[in-house]
Amino acid sequence: MEVVSFVCSPEEAKDWSAIKRIIEKQTGKTYEYIRWKKRSIDARSRQIKINATFECSNTPLPDRIRTFTFHKVHHSPEVHIIGAGPAGLFAALKALMRGLKPVVFERGKDVKARRRDLARIAREQIINEESNYCFGEGGAGTYSDGKLYTRSKKRGEVDLVLELLVYFGADEDILVEAHPHIGTNKLPKIIENIRNFIIEQGGEIHFESKLTGITRTDNKISHLEINHGEQTPIKQVILATGHSARDIFYLLHQTGIKVLAKPFALGVRVEHTQALIDQMQYHGRLNDEYLAPASYSLVEQIDGRGVYSFCMCPGGIIAPCATSNGEVVTNGWSPSKRNNPYSNSGIVVSIDPTDFENPEDPFVCLTFQQEVEKLCHDATGNNQKVPAQRLLDFVEGRKSKDFPRSSYTPGIESVRLDEVLPPLVAKRLQKAFQAFDKKMPGFLTNDAVVHAPESRTSSPVLIPRDKERMHHVEIINLYPCAEGAGYAGGIVSAAIDGMKCVEASSKR
Template structure:
């Protein structure tokens, strides 16, 4: 197979032009070759003139000879790295593996185990997608929260109500990343996620993908227990021996803790149980909305007749004292959503549908938080810090999303109306003064960040940019310690995914779930 990098074509090119370009680069005389797209991205460095940049894989005759005579650094021989399942271990399990959590980490862990002949039990405190969607829509419309069936809890995890971004910074030579994307396509995602530079599914499609994946898992022997809380763990001689699931005792030698970052009650139980964990740094801030048209113009330039995808952006900066400010979970053409999961606490997130056709762009602009901000140095201090902010946030809006324009935030005054564009939210909103939620240093850093980002995205610090309070759950505030075999200090318990502090998004959580499944497979074989 031959890989060709840096194929540059006009933004309005056809697939025929791409094939002809490949033929020209390889100096082929016939069309007797096949290709597939490996990566595709937009090059806007010389805007308003835009290009697509491709990397492709080509199969043809005499590949080694062909590459050798071209002497082109963008053309090389390539061996595709396909994911392969590990060989099973020698130890028999006395009982079925239990996975706590049906988010990406738990689902992909269960998927690998099922492919190797295990029959895991997946315990999920929240509801199936269909009921969960009804509960979430009702919450957004009425403010009536179902504590265990909401944006955070339920089938698919928190990512089900998000933009469905699948890009990750995880470097994985074992092919797990591609395996995750291919699995999503198998269960209903569009195939362009396999090559888009910044792939996303969209919450509308992701929900169906998750259901299709669950159905195949059930056909392969996996049992799902929805609306079931893992509220107790029995330890004997330093090893897990059973899990209590809403009053039902399940004996097991293996318990995968694929918790989401919002499973705070379970974190407290595990801490009391004696599982090793430590606090870790995270970040908090506000969802910030801008007109998507403004972002498109900044990223693509003006006067484009060709319909282009809603543009994302990524901005980051550091200020004296080491306080970082950066964008997180940017949602092009998206909505700010009330993603609360606890009574008396309000937290927001961002969400996009697959078409990304909302009028606004939104992103969390967040400020780094360290243990110096927590006011304590124990493992759960970060959780208590988050909860304190969310209670204050709830009180500001009385359960609604509190909002303020950026210009008014800088002046420490409450907003009374929107500017030249309106908010796009899921959940009721109210104007409130967000000043004081963060400490003075964090607020100053946030304002400096907004002003600095205007040099990258003109208009980013516009006075009518809409702030929504408050994004606090950017990542887990704890990390559960695990050894080289991915076990905790309690044998048979495997911390996994975002809640355990080992992932930061759908794809990285899925990859970590795969890694934990591999560790179990290498040690055990199915009965």
């Protein structure tokens, strides 16, 4: 098999006869079997280019994904996993690879039942506090955007997660694209396939089963209490409850298990039209069938703090992601085709425990996060409606008289966000938007709308663990895992951390 790389135009990249011609010219050979290996867009100059890499052969090409070995584990030693998000589910898959029986407890419902609770948020503005955009089968990853990029440099680990996703039904394109993406419409089926497989192999997944208590004996956990009743004896527990399970942070603290305040980020979600972002990023090329909807990534240092774009969703929708009534939270998703007319992104300011009077308090950042979510809720006083402002109005401190259409279905209300958001956030955001406009002229426009708050970027609490053995620094059979524990950011890194925790626990 030969690997051939070249740079071509977006039109050529969609034309197989052009691709074959270029490969023939470059190698001096003809090939019967040709397939994409890697693809990325380079839109830095007016002449937009595609970086293309192909695998070419005259014998059939090998499978794209490796062969996985999973064991039947009906009678194997158990590993308990709390939370069925990406970390919990991939931990369960790793347990099957290691010959361990995963027993998963998940507070929320399965993906299908969960969908009804999401519809209710839009329709009745009521949050089911156990089943919402963050809680339920697949965790925050199920109705997420499904972008699969990660800052992890460990290619082997990333490839393993992507190949497992393909094994359970994701499109093989995720192995090719430089910025792979699945989309909210396709994620639930993949999650369902993973669940059915875990059960077929002999694992257990219990829905509507919330961890409510922990029995600790010296440096070990002996029992877990589920739904305030059943006491389950355990040997090892992977705690993969995500960054929104505030009750878990308090439960650990009350049980005398060490948790610490952790820096996180908070801000707003800004929505432009996709056409405007395409125009800015693709140098005026509009509605271009040869180019994917454009995205952006922006970062600035403002008054000693990073302000940056987070979870940018081209062709996306802003979602109501609160986990409690009386609070509002925004985040974004997009379907696989990214074909909505909107483009949204979190724009967030780094927050540090030292921003507050009592940085030693493990809950100092969490309390701040929750207060902002409540303030934004109370600013409209209407369940899941969020306070909003046109972007230029926000920067210039003016209330907006009206709005263009917003994708946020529970609704928006005109509020001066600089009067609702704490100054350490609002002032930096105002300056950052001005700086972003210099990098992307046209970004700072009154045709864009700012929605508040974007507050669940990462965990505001850290559950400290031993660096090498990965268990809690004091409790040797507790494995704080992924985003909730402060050790991951996003679907892929959470999945990697879930697998690593099982790997570490199986060594004990």
